[in-house]
Amino acid sequence: MKHEDIIRKMTMEEKAAFLSGKNVWQSRNIDRLGIPSIFCADGPHGVRKQAGAGDHLGLNASLPATCFPTAATVANSWDEELAEEIGKALGEEASSQDVNVLLGPGLNIKRSPLCGRNFEYFSEDPLLSGKMAAAYIRGIQSEGVYACPKHFAVNSQERLRMSVDSVLDERTLREIYLEGFEIAVKEGGAKSIMTSYNAVNGVYANENKHLLKDILRTDWKFDGIVITDWGGSNNHLEGVLAGSNLEMPAPGLGSARELLTAVKNGILTMEELDSCVDDLLDAVLDLTAAPQNKKKSFDKEAHHQLARKASLESIVLLKNDDGLLPLNSGCKVAVIGDFAFIPRYQGAGSSIVNPLALETIESVIKSAPLNLVGCSKGYERNGKENEALKNQALALAAKADAVLYCFGLDELSESEGQDRTHLEIPGNQISLLKDLARVNPNVVGVLSAGSVIELPWQSCCKSILHGYLGGQAGAGAMISVITGEVNPSGRLAESYPMNLTDTPAYRYFPGKERCAEYREGIFVGYRYYNTAGIPVRYPFGFGLSYTTFDYSGLQLLEDRVRFTISNKGDRDGKEVAQLYVGGPEKTIFRPVKELKGFVKVDLKAGESKTVEILFDDKTFRYWNVVTERFEVEKGDYTISIGASVEDLRLSGTLTLSGSTDVLPYVRGKMKSYYSGQIADVSAEEFETLLGRPIPNGKWSGELGINDAFCQMYYAKSRLARLIYAILTGLKNKSEAKGKPDLNLLFIYSMPFRGIAKMTNGVVSMEMAEGMVLVVNGHFLKGIKKVIGGFFSNAKANKIYEKKLSGK
Numbered sequence: 001m002k003h004e005d006i007i008r009k010m011t012m013e014e015k016a017a018f019l020s021g022k023n024v025w026q027s028r029n030i031d032r033l034g035i036p037s038i039f040c041a042d043g044p045h046g047v048r049k050q051a052g053a054g055d056h057l058g059l060n061a062s063l064p065a066t067c068f069p070t071a072a073t074v075a076n077s078w079d080e081e082l083a084e085e086i087g088k089a090l091g092e093e094a095s096s097q098d099v100n101v102l103l104g105p106g107l108n109i110k111r112s113p114l115c116g117r118n119f120e121y122f123s124e125d126p127l128l129s130g131k132m133a134a135a136y137i138r139g140i141q142s143e144g145v146y147a148c149p150k151h152f153a154v155n156s157q158e159r160l161r162m163s164v165d166s167v168l169d170e171r172t173l174r175e176i177y178l179e180g181f182e183i184a185v186k187e188g189g190a191k192s193i194m195t196s197y198n199a200v201n202g203v204y205a206n207e208n209k210h211l212l213k214d215i216l217r218t219d220w221k222f223d224g225i226v227i228t229d230w231g232g233s234n235n236h237l238e239g240v241l242a243g244s245n246l247e248m249p250a251p252g253l254g255s256a257r258e259l260l261t262a263v264k265n266g267i268l269t270m271e272e273l274d275s276c277v278d279d280l281l282d283a284v285l286d287l288t289a290a291p292q293n294k295k296k297s298f299d300k301e302a303h304h305q306l307a308r309k310a311s312l313e314s315i316v317l318l319k320n321d322d323g324l325l326p327l328n329s330g331c332k333v334a335v336i337g338d339f340a341f342i343p344r345y346q347g348a349g350s351s352i353v354n355p356l357a358l359e360t361i362e363s364v365i366k367s368a369p370l371n372l373v374g375c376s377k378g379y380e381r382n383g384k385e386n387e388a389l390k391n392q393a394l395a396l397a398a399k400a401d402a403v404l405y406c407f408g409l410d411e412l413s414e415s416e417g418q419d420r421t422h423l424e425i426p427g428n429q430i431s432l433l434k435d436l437a438r439v440n441p442n443v444v445g446v447l448s449a450g451s452v453i454e455l456p457w458q459s460c461c462k463s464i465l466h467g468y469l470g471g472q473a474g475a476g477a478m479i480s481v482i483t484g485e486v487n488p489s490g491r492l493a494e495s496y497p498m499n500l501t502d503t504p505a506y507r508y509f510p511g512k513e514r515c516a517e518y519r520e521g522i523f524v525g526y527r528y529y530n531t532a533g534i535p536v537r538y539p540f541g542f543g544l545s546y547t548t549f550d551y552s553g554l555q556l557l558e559d560r561v562r563f564t565i566s567n568k569g570d571r572d573g574k575e576v577a578q579l580y581v582g583g584p585e586k587t588i589f590r591p592v593k594e595l596k597g598f599v600k601v602d603l604k605a606g607e608s609k610t611v612e613i614l615f616d617d618k619t620f621r622y623w624n625v626v627t628e629r630f631e632v633e634k635g636d637y638t639i640s641i642g643a644s645v646e647d648l649r650l651s652g653t654l655t656l657s658g659s660t661d662v663l664p665y666v667r668g669k670m671k672s673y674y675s676g677q678i679a680d681v682s683a684e685e686f687e688t689l690l691g692r693p694i695p696n697g698k699w700s701g702e703l704g705i706n707d708a709f710c711q712m713y714y715a716k717s718r719l720a721r722l723i724y725a726i727l728t729g730l731k732n733k734s735e736a737k738g739k740p741d742l743n744l745l746f747i748y749s750m751p752f753r754g755i756a757k758m759t760n761g762v763v764s765m766e767m768a769e770g771m772v773l774v775v776n777g778h779f780l781k782g783i784k785k786v787i788g789g790f791f792s793n794a795k796a797n798k799i800y801e802k803k804l805s806g807k
Contacts, residue, residue, distance in 0.1 A: 001274060001275065001278040002278055002281075002282050003278055003281045003282060003285070004278075006033060006035070006281060007274050007277055007278060007281070009033055010030070010033065010277070011803070012260060012263065013256065013260070013800060013803045013804055014030050014033075014804065015259075015273055015274070015277050016255075016256035016257070016259040016260050016273070017253060017256040017800070017804060018030065018035075018277055018280065018281075019236075019240060019245060019246060019247060019255075019256070019259070019276060019277065019280065020236070020246070020247040020248075020250070020251050020252075020253075020255045020256060021246065021247065021248040021249050021250045021251075022037060022250060023249065023250050023760065024050075024230075024249045024250060025039055025040050025041060025049075025050070025249070026038065026039050026040070027040075027246060027280070027284065030804075032806060035281065035284060035285075036284065036288045037284075038100040038101060038283070038284050038287050038288065039098060039099050039100050039101070040099070040100070040101040040102075040103055040148070040227070040248070041094065041097070041099040041101075041102060041103065042102075042103050042104070042350045042351055043090055043094060043099070043102035043103055043104045043351075044070070044071055044103075044104030044105050044106050044120050044351050045067065045068045045069060045070045045071065045074075045104075045120075045346065045351060045353065045471065046065045046066055046067040046068055046090070046093075046346075046351075046353030046355070046471075047063070047065040047090060047093045047094050047097055047099060047102065047353070048062045048065070048350070048351065048352060048353055048354070049062055049063045049065075049094075049097045049099055050062045050063075051063050061354065062352075062353070062354045063097055063354065064354050064355070064356045065093050065097075065353055065354065065355070065356060066089065066093060066300070066303040066304060066306075066307055066353075066355070066356055066471075066472065067307065067345065067346055067353040067354075067355035067356075067358075067471045067472040068086050068089070068090070068306075068307045068310055068471045068472075069307065069310050069311050069314055069468065069469060069470050069471040069474065070119045070120060070346060070347055070351075070450055070468065070469045070471070071104075071105055071106060071107075071119075071120055071121055071122045071132070072118060072119045072120070072121060072122065072450050072451065072468055072469065072493070072494075073310075073311070073314045073450075073467070073468035073469050073470060073471070074086065074122075074132065074310055074313075074314055075122040075123050075128060075129070075132055075314075075493035076314040076315075076316050076466075076468060076490040076491060076492060076493050076543070077310065077313035077314040077489075077490060077600070078128070078491055078493070078576045078598055078600050079313055079600050080131055080132065080134075080135040081135070082135075082309070082310060082313055083132045083135035083136050083139070084135040084136070084138050084139040085139060085306060085309075086136065086139060086306065086310055087135060087136035087137065087138060087139020087140040087141075087142075087147070088139035088140070088142055088143060089139070089298070089303050089306055090102060090136070090139065090140050091139060091140040091141065091142060091143025091144070091145045092143050092295050092298045092303075093295075093298055093303070094140070094143070094145045095143050095144060095145055095294055095295040096295040096296060096297050096298050099145065100145060100146065100287040100288070101145070101146045101148050101192055101227070101287070102140055102145055102146070102147055102148065103148045103150060103194060103350075104136070104147065104148065104149070104150065104351075105122070105132075105133045105136045105137070105147070105149055105150075106120040106121050106122075106149075106150050106151065107121060107122055107129045107130065107132075107133040107149055107150075107180045107181065107184060108121045108150075108151055108153075108154075108155045108156060108177075108196075109121070109123075109124060109125075109126060109129065109156065109176055109177055109180065109524060110123060110124040110156075110451075110452075110494055110524075110525065111124075111156040111157075111505050111509065111518070111520075111524055112156065112157075112503060112505045112506075112509040112510075113420075113423055113451055113452035113494070113497075113500070113503060114157075114419050114420045114421070114423070114500070114503075114509060114510070115156055115157055115158060115419055115420075115451070115509075116158040116414055116415050116416060116417065116418045116419045116420055117158055117347070117349070117414075117415075117416050118414070118450060118451035118452075118494075119346075119347040119414055119450025119451055119468075119469055120347055120349075120351055120416070120450075122180075122493060123493040123494055124493070124494045124495065124524055124525030124526065124540070125493070125525065125526070125540065125595050126175070126176055126177070126178075126179035126180040126183075127179065127180075127183070127594075127595050127596065127597075127618070128493055128595060128598070129180035130179060130180035130181070130182065130183025130184055130187070131183060131187075131598075133149055133180060133183070133184040133188060134183050134184050134187040134188030135188070136188070137149065137184055137188030137189065137190050138188055138189065141188075141189065141190075141191060143295065144287070144294060145287075146191045146192045146224070146225075146283065146287060147188070147190055147191070147192070148190075148192040148193060148194050148227060149181060149184045149185075149188070149190050149193055149194070150193070150194035150196070150229065151194055151195070151196035151197070151205075151229055152181055152193050152194060152195050152196055152205060152211065152216070153173075153177055153178055153181060153195075153196060153200060153205060153211055154166040154168065154173065154177045154196070154198065154200050154205075154518075155196035155197065155198055155205075156177075156509075156516070157419055157509065157510040157511065157516060158416060158417055158418050158419045158510075158749075159418070159419050159510040159511070159749065160510075160511070160513075160708055160710070160749050161196075161197045161198055161749060162197040162198070162231065162232070162708065162749060162750055162751050162754060163197075163198075163199075163514070163706050163707065163708050163749075163751045164198050164199070164510075164511045164514065164515070164516050165198065165199040165200075165201070165202055165511075165514055165515045165516065165695065165697065166198050166199065166200050166201070166511075166516050166518065167201060167202075167515050167516065167517050167518060167690070167694065167695060167697075168200075168201070168517075168518035168521075168690075169518075169521060169625065169689045169690050169691065170623060170625050170628075171521070171522065171622070171623040171625050171664075172518055172521045172522050173200075174623040174630075175522055175622065175623055176522055176524055178215065179618065181193070182220055185216070185220045185222050186220060186221075190222075190224060191224040191225070191283065191286075192224045192225045192226070192227055192283065193216070193222070193224065193225075193226055193227070194226075194227050194228070194229055195211075195212075195226060195227070195228055195229060195232060195244060196229060196232065197229050197231075197232045198516075199234075202695060204232075204234040204235070204238075205232075206226075206228045206229075206232055206233055206234065206239045206242070206244050207234060207235055207238035207239045207241070207242045207244065208242060209241070209242045209243075211242075212226060212242045212243045212244060213242060213243050216243075217243060223279075224279075224283065225245040225246060225279050225280055225283045226243060226244040226245050226246070227244075227245065227246045227248060228244060228246065228247050228248050229248075230248050230249045230350075230758070231249070231750070231754045231757045231758045232248075232757075233247045233248075233251065233255070233757055234706065234753060236251070236255040236258050236259065237258050237259060237262050237267070237268060240259060240268065240272070240273065240276050241268060241272065243276065243279075244276075245276055245279050245280040245283075246280055247757075249758065249760075250760040250761070251756065251757045251758075251760075251761065252756075252759070252760055252761015252762070252764070252793075252797060253761055253796070253797050253800045253801070254756065254761060254764045254765055254793065254796075254797075256800065257796060257800065259273065300356055300357075303356075304356065304357055304472065304473055305473070307471045307472055307473040307474075308473035308474075308476055308477050309477075310471065311467065311470040311471055311473055311474040311477035311478070312477040312480060312481065312486050313489060313490065313574075314467075314468065314470070314490045315465055315466065315467050315470070315477060315478060315481050315488050315490045316465070316466045316468075316488065316490035316491065316492055316542075316543045317463075317464075317465055317481075317488040317490075317543060317544040317545065317546075318458075318464040318465070318466055318538055318542075318543070318544065319445075319458060319461060319462070319463055319464040319544070320462075320463045320544055320546075321462045321463065322462060324402065324442055324444065324462045324463045325444065325463045325465070325481075325482060325484070325546070326481070326482060326483055326484025326546060327370060327402055327444075327482055327483060327484070329369040329370070329483075330369070330370070330371050331370050331371060331401050331402055332370075332371045332373050332399070332400045332401040332402070333365070333370045333371065333372055333373065333400055333401065333402055333403070333404055334373050334374055334375075334376070334393075334396045334397050334399065334400035334402075334403050334404070334440075335361060335362060335365055335372065335374070335375040335376070335404045335406070336375070336376050336377075336378040336393045336396065336397060336403055336404070336405050336406070336432075336436065337377070337378050337379070337404075337405050337406030337407050337429075337446070338377045338378065338379055338380070338381045338406075339361070339406040339407060339408060339446075339448050340360065340361040340362045340375060340377075340404070340406040340446075341360060341361075341362050341375070341377060342360070342381070343358070343359075343360055343361070343406075343448065343470075343474065343475060344408055344409065344410070344411070344448040344449070344450075344469060345358070345448070345469055345470055345471055345472060345474050346469050346471065347414060347415065347416070347450050347469060348411055348414070348415035348416060348742065349415055349416025349417060349742055350416060351416070355471075355472040356472065357472050357473075358472050359472065359473055359474065359475035359476045360475050361404070361406055361446070361475045361478065361479065362375045363475075364475045364476045364479050365404075365479055368479050368482075368483055369483060370483065373396065373399045373400050374396045374399075375396075376389070376392050376393040376396045377389055377393075378390060378392070378393035378405075378432050379393075379407075379426075379428045379429050379432050380428060381410055382410070382412075382737070383410070383426040383427065383428055384428065385428050385431070386428070390431075390432050390435065393432060393436070394435055394436065394439050397436050397439045397440045398439050398440060400440060400442075401442060402440070402442040402443075402444060403436055403440050403442065403443045403444065404444050404446055404482065405432075405433060405436060405443055405444065405445055405446060405461070406446045406448065407425060407429040407432075407433065407445065407446070407447065407448070408425060408429075408447045408448035408449040408453075409425060409426075409448070409449040409450065409451070409453065410426060412735060413426070413449075414449070414450050414451055415742065415745070416742065416745075417742055417745030417746055417748075417749065418745055419510055420451070422500060423452060423453050423454040423497075423499075423500045424453070424454055425449075425453055430457050433445070433457055433460050433461070434457065434460055436460070437459075437460035437461070441462065442462055443460060443461045443462055443463075444461065444462065444463045444464075444465065444482065445458075445460075445461035445463065445464040445465070446465050446467065446478060446482075447464065447465065447466040447467060447468075448467055448468070448469065448470070448474075449466075449468065449469070450468060450469045451494075452494055452495075452496055452497070453496070454497075454498070454499060454500065454537075455496065455537050455538075458537070465478065465481060465482065465488070466490075484546065484571075487545055487546045487547060487571050487572060487573040487574070488543065488544070488545060488546070489543070489545065489573065489574035489575070489576070489600070490543050491541050491542060491543035491576045491578075491643075491644070492538055492539070492540060492541060492542050492543060492644075493540070494525060494540060495525050495526045495529055495536050495538070495539060495540045495645075496536060496537040496538040496539075497529070497534070497536050497537065498535060498536060498537050502529075502534050502536070504520040504523050504524060504525070504528035504529075504678060504679065505518075505519075505520050505524075506679065507519075507679065507680060508520065511697070513697050513698055513699045514695075514697035514698070514699065515694075515695055515697025517686065517694065517697075519678065519681040519686045519689075520678045520679075520681070521673055521678060521681075521689055522590070522591065523591060523673075523676055523678045525540060526539065526540035526541075526591075526645045527591035527594060528591075528676065528678065530591065530592050530593060530645055530646070531591045531592045531676030532675070532676040532677050532678070532679070536646075539644045539645050539646040539647075540595075540644065540645045541576070541578050541595075541642070541643065541644035541645050541647075542643075542644040542646070542647070543576070543644075545569075545573045545574075545575070546569070546571045546573065547567055547568070547569025547570070547571040547572075547573040547605065548567075548568045548569045549565055549566065549567060549568065549573070549575040549603070549643065550565070550566040550568050550649075551563060551564070551565055551566075551577070551641060551642075551643075551649035551650050552564045552566070552650075553610070554641060554650040554651070554652055556639055556652045556653075556654055559614060559615050560612050560613060560614045560615055561579060561597075561612065561613050561615075561639060561641065561652075562610060562611070562612045563577070563610070563611065563641055563650055564608055564609065564610045564611075565577060565601050565603065565608065565609055565611060566603070566607070566608040567603035567604065567605055567606060567607050567608070568606075569605060570605050570606075571605055572602075572603065572604050572605055573603060573605075574600055574601065574602050574603070575600070575601050575603065575643065576598060576599070576600050576601075576643070577598065577599050577600075577601060577611060577613070577641055577642075577643070578595060578597075578598045578641070578642055578643070578644065578645070579595070579596050579597035579598060579613045579639070579640070579641055580593040580594065580595055580596065580639075580640045580641075580642065580645060580648065581593065581594055581596045581619060581620065581637055581638070581639060581640075582594075582637065582638035582640070583620075583622075583633060583635070583637055584633055584634070584635025584636055584637065586633070586635055587633065587660075587663050587665075587667075588622055588633045588660070588663075588664070588665065589665065589667075589670065589673045589674040589676075590622065591676065592676070593638070593640065593645065595645070596615070596618070596619045597613035597614065597615075597616075597619070598613070599611050599612075599613055613641075617630075620632045620633075620637060620656060624660060624662070624664045625664045625691065626662050626663075626664045627661075627662050627664075631658070631659045631660045632656055632658050632659045632660070633656075633658050633660050634656060634657055634658025634660065635655070635656065635658065636653050636654070636655050637653065637654045637655075637656060638651060638652075638653055639651065639652050639653070639654055669685070669688045670685060670688055670689065671685070672685055673685075673689065699711060699714065702716070702776040703715055703752075703772060703775050703776055704752075704772065705751065705752050705753045705765075705768060705769060705772055706751045706752075706753060707751055707752065707772075708748075708749050708750060708751050708752075709723075709724065709727060709747060709748055709749070709750060709751075709752075710724070710727075710728075710748050710749055712724035712775060713725075715775045715776065715777075716775075716776050716777030717774055717775050717776065717777050717779065719774070719779075720774070720775040727744070727747070727748055728748075730744055731744055731745065731748055752768050752769075752771055752772050752775075753765065753768055755767075755768050755771065756768040761793070761797055763793075764789050764790075764792075764793035766785060766788075766789035766792070766793065767785070767786050767789035767790055767793065769785060769789075770782045770783065770784070770785030770786035770787075770788075770789055771786060773785060774786070
């Protein structure tokens with residue numbers, strides 16, 4: 001142990017209590033031994049340190065901070081140096097606010113475009129997600145602040161996120177859902193990691209020894225601390241046994257008493273407890289030592305300009321018919337759309353940032369070299385039709401040479417706590433777009449959305465620029481691209497399907513009851529579309545430029561590829577060259593091609609550069625489920641370089657000797673996976689992939705401690721059903737207003753155990769169990785347990801607090 005001298009001085013009560021938070025954001029301090037607390041804060045795209053009383057979902061005010069573009073946006077930059085710059089700025093701001101652990105970045109895989117939190121995640125591809133996350137982490141930690149990548153692991157839906165069981169095979173787990181975290185740990189050097197709410201193959205992530213011990217600590221050599229998501233601890237004892245160090249936010253002292261009882265009964269050894277304490281103590285002392293680079297303030301204007309740069313590098317030009325963009329100087333322009341006045345610049349939920357500044361298209365365009373004929377809201381943000389607004393906008397559009405139409409997904413469309421049900425932009429916005437196109441053919445669609453949308457209306461736009469959620473400086477960045485001051489260089493980090501029904505997990509997402517079955521396996525995103533021959537609207541890696549690029553001179557070397565990129569146009573620009581690898585396709589099923597590297601190249605007009613992309617240990621590997629290790633299949637590998645997964649410019653072949661002796665699959669039993677046609681995998685075939693029976697995930701019978709409030713519609717208790725009806729009514733009412741009540745959404749999907757984990761010790765697990773008895777129709781028995789539990793818990797807490805205080 002690193003801190004045996006201190007641990008020897010700690011009492012058993014101090015050790016046990018140390019492994020749980022003391023309030024919403026802080027770990028527990030032990031003053032008599034000089035052990036301070038550390039402060040955690042949300043921060044995927046901006047620091048969210050609450051000024052007063054803390055709450056997980058950000059309804060209470062937070063200190064002003066720079067709001068950078070979200071992860072989904074910055075992923076489109078494909079720029080690791082930029083990501084590290086942003087990380088460094090986040091670290092500076094965290095340090096200046098005395099934040100020790102920044103809870104981010106989020107790098108869960110975008111299994112389905114319906115996941116409500118996709119705006120906070122990078123990509124559908126694990127390599128791109130991992131590389132960008134690692135860069136953020138390096139930047140954050142360079143400032144003496146720990147990054148805390150999340151949510152480990154297989155957290156792909158918001159619906160029932162605190163109780164759902166993600167059921168998937170080991171190869172899919174390793175190759176798709178863990179690879180990004182592996183890169184974040186190995187290349188980013190992450191010093192902490194946050195476990196997810198959900199179970200993975202029947203075991204909650206925070207107590208999953210396969211995830212936390214076998215993979216994280218043994219395979220990846222992670223030596224940092226594991227922190228639960230807020231309220232994400234199912235069983236604290238099992239978490240500690242698995243190597244989880246800090247239970248958050250503040251479960252009270254009931255969790256500590258669980259550990260003391262476990263030690264007394266021989267379930268938890270003193271060595272295991274001390275090891276867990278030692279890891280956390282090491283982090284606390286490291287973070288609170290007087291750092292030489294501790295920031296007292298930061299350059300607000302410099303960070304605003306960095307936010308602008310991040311948005312600039314991430315804007316994607318999807319369409320540009322007749323070279324409409326960039327607009328000529330003096331062009332008569334009409335700005336239409338509510339988003340021009342009140343921008344969609346960040347997501348909703350625990351990542352909400354109180355921005356230091358906020359630009360709008362309506363204000364920024366006034367200083368652009370354009371002839372502004374006027375601005376009009378055009379539509380109601382809440383989706384309601386408004387003929388007066390529409391007619392005003394149409395009249396304005398008729399006076400202009402070009403229309404900048406600002407539209408996209410509103411706040412209700414994508415949010416933490418709920419998944420989307422469709423990929424459509426609100427109908428009133430599209431109705432206006434169609435009318436605008438009839439009045440003025442030169443419509444520039446300026447999109448704001450944090451996740452994938454359907455675009456059947458794209459013919460109404462001559463040009464389309466996608467800014468995703470561009471942060472506080474996104475408006476100025478967008479105008480710079482529209483006027484040609486900057487050449488767009490963003491490339492899509494996710495595929496845009498023709499229709500929702502085309503998506504690989506369409507029939508499986510979300511998990512409706514206890515289980516989310518990942519029947520599509522490794523065929524996520526472009527891996528599916530490309531292999532199964534499903535046409536998409538815009539492919540992974542796609543993005544246009546105001547110039548053109550040529551690729552030539554491919555050289556395949558033992559450890560890298562080398563080639564030349566030339567800018568053939570008359571404008572400076574940046575190209576994202578992407579390396580794809582296709583396997584032998586003989587004995588191991590696999591996607592037709594997978595991203596294995598990328599590089600962003602800055603080229604002056606007429607300039608050429610020779611660039612290289614290195615191979616690494618992930619370039620050719622696959623997970624063999626029989627030998628339980630990564631191996632390389634023998635055969636010919638196709639190495640391709642291109643501008644997107646569907647725009648390959650150079651190609652060659654490498655022959656590898658391989659390392660596979662034992663074949664993991666029998667082709668005849670897994671036809672869907674060998675063909676890539678996984679849209680409707682049978683239960684029998686999925687069980688073959690799993691190597692075990694599919695667990696029964698049906699809701700039935702009495703509710704349990706891990707069942708959620710939203711399940712009370714089938715509770716035996718009339719009172720429980722009434723509470724369910726009230727909660728559902730409140731939820732529907734908040735949604736009708738166009739702004740979801742995030743705390744209500746959190747409660748709606750929270751399991752009963754969450755009450756004991758999120759109330760700072762006021763409610764014990766015994767009391768939560770009593771509530772479950774009430775819900776199941778055992779009113780008197782349950783109430784007795786709740787009341788008795790309240791008094792026994794209060795008494796036990798008082799005794800414990802006295803021991804901690806030494807009085």
